Amino acid sequence: MKGPNFLKYCIPLLRVMKNLGGSGATGEVVDAVITDLKIPDSEVEQLIPSGQSRVRNQIQWARFYLTKAGLMDSPKSGVWRLTQEGVEAKLNEEQVYQLFQRIHQTVGGDTKSRAEKKSKKEKENLDNDIVEDEAHSESLLETLKALTPKGFERICKRLLTEIGIHDIQITGGAGDQGIDGIGRIRLNDVVNFNIVFQCKRYKETVSPALVRDFRGSMQGRAEKGLILTTGRFTQEAQKEANRDGVPPIELIDGERLVSLFEKYELGLKPKTVYELVPEFFRSFES
Numbered sequence: 543m544k545g546p547n548f549l550k551y552c553i554p555l556l557r558v559m560k561n562l563g564g565s566g567a568t569g570e571v572v573d574a575v576i577t578d579l580k581i582p583d584s585e586v587e588q589l590i591p592s593g594q595s596r597v598r599n600q601i602q603w604a605r606f607y608l609t610k611a612g613l614m615d616s617p618k619s620g621v622w623r624l625t626q627e628g629v630e631a632k633l634n635e636e637q638v639y640q641l642f643q644r645i646h647q648t649v650g651g652d653t654k655s656r657a658e659k660k661s662k663k664e665k666e667n668l669d670n671d672i673v674e675d676e677a678h679s680e681s682l683l684e685t686l687k688a689l690t691p692k693g694f695e696r697i698c699k700r701l702l703t704e705i706g707i708h709d710i711q712i713t714g715g716a717g718d719q720g721i722d723g724i725g726r727i728r729l730n731d732v733v734n735f736n737i738v739f740q741c742k743r744y745k746e747t748v749s750p751a752l753v754r755d756f757r758g759s760m761q762g763r764a765e766k767g768l769i770l771t772t773g774r775f776t777q778e779a780q781k782e783a784n785r786d787g788v789p790p791i792e793l794i795d796g797e798r799l800v801s802l803f804e805k806y807e808l809g810l811k812p813k814t815v816y817e818l819v820p821e822f823f824r825s826f827e828s
Contacts, residue, residue, distance in 0.1 A: 544639045548600035548607075552638045554578055555604050556613065556624070556631060565623035569797040572601050576777070583776045587747055594680065595774065598797070610645045620801030648820070678810065679800045685809075686772050686799070687743050695722050697808075698741045698770050701799075704806040707737060720759040727766065736764035744773030750782040753791060760789065767791040770799060 543550050558574045559566065566574070576586055581597055588596045605622060608614045613628035633641070686694060692712075699710050702725060710725040722741045728734040738760045742748060748771050760767045767789065769775075774795045775783070783791040794802070803810055 543635045545642050546603070548603035549635075549638050549642055551575060551601045551604035552608060552641075553633055553635070555601060555608065556628060556633065559614070559622065559624045560629065564629060565617075565621060567798065568620050568622060568801055569795060571605075571622050572598050572797065573780070575601050583747070583778070586774075586777075593684075593745065607642055607645050610648075611641050620804055679797070682800055682803060682810065683772050683796050687745060689743065691741075691743065694743050694772075695741045698739070699723060701770075701802060701806065701808060702739065702768075704808065705802070708734075720756050721763070724764065735766060737766040737768060738764040739768040739770060742769065742771040742773065744771045746773055748773055748775045748779050748793075748795075750776065750778040753779050753782045753793075757788060757791060760791075765789065768794065770794045772796045772799065 554575050555571070558571060558578050561578075562571065562574060576597065586595055586597045590596050590599055605614060608628065609616070612625055613631050615623055615625055617623050686697070689697065695712050699712055702710055702723075707725040707727055710723055712723045713721055720740055721738045723739050725737050725739070726734050727737055740756050742752075748769065753769065753775075756767060756769060769783075769791060771794070774797075775793050780793060783793050802808075
C-alpha cells in the first residue's frame with residue numbers, strides 16, 4: 543500500500559470494529575486487530591524508541607486518521623467507536639491513501655514541513671511518533687514503571703479500591719507465592735467472592751508461564767485472579783488466562799491500565815483541547 547506503514551491497518555481496523563459491534567476499549571480493539579491479522583508476538587514485541595510496540599503505535603495512528611476522516615470517534619476516554627459513516631464505509635487501499643492525503647494536507651501541513659527538515663531516517667520514523675492526544679499514556683506508564691515494587695502495589699490497591707473491590711490487603715513479600723494482594727468483590731448484599739492479584743512493573747511482555755504459576759498460587763485461596771502490569775501479555779499468555787477447564791484470570795496490561803487511570807482520574811487531570819475548523823472561516827472569505 544502507498545503511503546506510511548500505518549495505513550495498512552486502516553481497513554483491518556474498520557473490519558474489526560464492525561465485528562465488535564461498532565465500539566470497544568482501546569486495548570480490546572488493538573488486540574483484536576493483531577489477532578485478525580495473525581501478527582506474531584515477535585513482530586508485536588518490536589519497540590519504537592519511546593518504548594511502545596511499533597505495531598500498536600501504528601494501529602493508533604490508523605485510528606487517528608480514521609477519526610479525522612469522520613469514520614471513528616471516541617465517546618469517552620479509552621473507548622473507540624465507529625460513526626455511522628464508519629459503519630457504512632467499504633474502503634479499498636487506494637481510497638485509504640486518498641483519505642490520508644486529504645487529511646494530511648488539512649491537519650498535517652506543519653508535520654510535513656517539519657518532516658522536510660528531518661533526515662531521511664527521521665522521516666521514515668515520523669509515523670512512529672505518539673499521537674499527541676495520547677502522549678500522556680507514555681508519561682503515565684513511565685511514571686508507574688519508576689515506582690518501587692511496594693509503591694506500585696500500593697497504587698494498584700488504590701486503583702482496585704476505586705473500581706469497587708473491598709477489604710484489600712497487600713500481602714506481597716517473602717513467601718507470598720506470587721500473590722501481591724487479596725480482596726473481595728461484592729455482587730450484592732449476600733453474594734461476594736475472593737480475589738487475588740499480582741502487580742508487575744514490566745517493560746517487556748508477560749509470558750504464559752507466569753500466568754500458569756499465578757493460577758497455581760491462587761488455587762484454594764480465591765475464585766478470581768487478576769494480573770496488572772505496565773507491560774503487555776503475549777498472545778499465548780492471553781490464551782492461558784482463558785484456558786478451558788481452569789479458573790479464568792483477568793489480565794490488565796499497560797494500555798488498559800492507562801484507560802482505568804483515565805476513567806477514575808487517578809493522577810490525571812482532564813484537559814479541554816480545541817481544534818480549528820477551517821470550513822467555518824472559509825464562509826467569511828468573500
